[in-house]
Amino acid sequence: GDSVTQMEGPVTLSEEAFLTINCTYTATGYPSLFWYVQYPGEGLQLLLKATKADDKGSNKGFEATYRKETTSFHLEKGSVQVSDSAVYFCALRATGGGNKLTFGTGTQLKVEL
Amino acid sequence: NAGVTQTPKFQVLKTGQSMTLQCAQDMNHEYMSWYRQDPGMGLRLIHYSVGAGITDQGEVPNGYNVSRSTTEDFPLRLLSAAPSQTSVYFCASRSSGGSSYEQYFGPGTRLTVT
Numbered sequence: 001g002d003s004v005t006q007m008e009g010p011v012t013l014s015e016e017a018f019l020t021i022n023c024t025y026t027a028t029g030y031p032s033l034f035w036y037v038q039y040p041g042e043g044l045q046l047l048l049k050a051t052k053a054d055d056k057g058s059n060k061g062f063e064a065t066y067r068k069e070t071t072s073f074h075l076e077k078g079s080v081q082v083s084d085s086a087v088y089f090c091a092l093r094a095t096g097g098g099n100k101l102t103f104g105t106g107t108q109l110k111v112e113l
Numbered sequence: 114n115a116g117v118t119q120t121p122k123f124q125v126l127k128t129g130q131s132m133t134l135q136c137a138q139d140m141n142h143e144y145m146s147w148y149r150q151d152p153g154m155g156l157r158l159i160h161y162s163v164g165a166g167i168t169d170q171g172e173v174p175n176g177y178n179v180s181r182s183t184t185e186d187f188p189l190r191l192l193s194a195a196p197s198q199t200s201v202y203f204c205a206s207r208s209s210g211g212s213s214y215e216q217y218f219g220p221g222t223r224l225t226v227t
Contacts, residue, residue, distance in 0.1 A: 004155070041220060042220050043117065043203055043205075043217075043218030043219050043220045043221060044156075044203065044205075044216075044218040045218070046215065046216070089155065089156070100158055100171070100172075101156075101158075101216070102155075103155035103156040103157075104155050105152075105153050105154060105155045106150075106155065
């Protein structure tokens with residue numbers, strides 16, 4: 001079945017450092033890919049998405065490119081801030097849609113001054 | 114506009130007790146879902162509903178019941194709690210006109226079963 005694999009955390013960075021959180025997936029066809037963010041004490045929020053190969057999703061300085069050849073959707077940000085501290089989830093929606101999202105296990109990011 | 118609200122935020126139950134986790138949304142969304150979040154497991158779909166009076170099972174439905182009598186509310190019932198149900202529970206909703214990624218999540222209920 002479909003699955004999403006994320007790098008384990010926590011990831012601890014200094015402010016203004018470069019961020020990469022790796023995400024790879026297993027799915028048939030051409031799934032849609034997403035990154036969600038969960039700030040402390042809150043529910044998940046959609047951060048960015050890509051619905052076809054080579055699409056780049058971007059939002060709030062974060063970017064991720066849908067790489068079909070490597071089945072990856074790595075999250076990057078050039079300069080993180082303390083306010084980016086959160087848990088980040090990679091997710092996919094299978095080809096054909098439906099109501100089901102398959103989530104990765106989440107990666108906690110801590111940004112320190 | 115409160116979005117998706119969940120109550121309670123925290124709950125401790127003894128094995129065998131029953132309880133209902135409440136979820137409400139004020140966005141007139143047709144689709145509502147319940148997920149559980151466990152360490153190392155990501156979020157897994159428990160039950161979902163595509164409209165009032167219609168519910169269906171997700172990936173991990175055993176031990177949980179749902180009903181959808183109104184568009185706004187989608188309660189999750191644990192009839193006889195077990196330690197394996199210790200988890201964080203999230204309710205989500207979306208419009209039937211949007212894709213499934215456009216889900217709005219509540220803040221979660223942290224449940225501990227002893």
